[in-house]
Amino acid sequence: MKITVAKHAGFCFGVKKAIEIAEEVAQNNNGSTYVYGQLVHNEKVIRDLEGKGIIFVENIKDIPQNAVTVLRAHGEPGTTYRLLEEKSIVKGENLNDATCPLVTLVHNVAIKLKNNGYEVILFGKANHPEAIGTSYHLRGKDTFIVEDPEQYGSVIDYLSKNNFEKVAIISQTTMSVYGYRQLIDNINSKMNGLKFDEIPLNLRDMSKKYGFVDTICNPTKQRQSDTEELAKECDIVIVVGGKNSSNSKELYAKCREFGVESYFIQSYEQLDKKWFEGKEKIGVTAGASTPDYLINEVVERIREISN
Ligand code: SF4
Structure with a gap:
């Protein structure tokens, strides 16, 4: 059994940066650090960050006046900045903007x-x-x-x-x-x-x-073309990504488009031995919101299954 991990898989630079910003802000902040919205579309990453004292809110109403706040990589409408300003949360002071360039x-x-x-x-x-x-x-x-x-x-x-x-x-x-x-x-x-x-x-x-205008970002393109290669070469492709991750879903759709047997999972626990019976070439790919450790755990588990 040969396991091939896509060359470009997992965190893109925009997501990496957003997580670094949130972690650094939380570390240097004595009070609570708030993140508006899901910083990254991956449940495990969100839980890890919550463990570091970061509070995620879906509604600006839930952010207290003057709170240290981080905005996610996805980009916000101007209304978000205005509503935060009403709470004395402003860029350059207590608002840290992780919008991807x-x-x-x-x-x-x-x-x-x-x-x-x-x-x-x-x-x-x-x-x-x-x-x-x-x-x-x-x-x-x-x-x-x-x-x-x-x-x-x-x-x-x-x-x-x-x-x-x-x-x-x-x-x-x-x-x-x-x-x-x-x-x-x-x-x-x-x-x-x-x-x-x-x-x-x-x-x-x-x-x-x-x-x-072609505004699809390069990290997305790289992940899609690498997944296409895997779909052409492999007997089965495992896509690792958060349930709400748009780019991970696209990778799964790409595998299906090529007709290769494929599964969309959030973590190694979902792998099923039966999927790998009679398979020689296994591909593993992951969206831009999937951390390396989740990909490595999946690869390790597939190795165990194959042994
Ligand atoms: S997927 Fe592309 S646009 Fe989105 S955060 Fe990553 S690099 Fe930036």
Whole structure:
């Protein structure tokens, strides 16, 4: 039995940084440290951080006045900063912002496109914190979000009902590269000769009437392409990731797309001996919110099973 772990698996630099910030802030703070929202979409990591005295809240109302607070990597809407300010929680003082620079980049792309006359459509998951944060810079709750390449008809309807001068599509950083391409191809196939062409990420040329910008982040792309390799080569692929992790779910979807037997697990305890019977090549991959120790535990357990 040969076990191959994807070259790029587990924590991306944005998630690593967010955890480092939260841990450092908590260590240097005598009182309680609050994190607004799930810092990382992984239940075990959250529990470990809670053990270090960090308090996670889903509602700003639950953060006390003046409390030392950390914001997660996913990026927040401006309303979050305003509500925190009302509680005397401000950047540079007691607010530590762990927003990933690659999410900030997407916010900047959205703002620049909007300021240059584009109606911006977002390919993302409507309830995901990153999509909510990006939407804030567009039309807020009214931002048109398309979640799946098969929903291309809704985009066509939206365009035909509105007479937008220019339209651009951008993506949440953790979406499927293949899915994004498929969405654009599906839309283009129904555009009666018109077409969404790529607008380079530097936005130097914003003359196109219809365009899309590739805003999926590189760590997500690396994890998806490495998983694709595993899916092609292996008899079975184990995806390790939190239940709410968008990028881990995408890796699992990628395995299924390639028809390889695959399982999405949160930890080694869920591994089942039967899965490995008669299998020679085992692949292990993990989303950007999965710590190394969880991947190592899974690999160790598979080794035990194979012995
Ligand atoms: S997945 Fe990409 S955008 Fe999100 S935190 Fe990691 S590097 Fe940043």
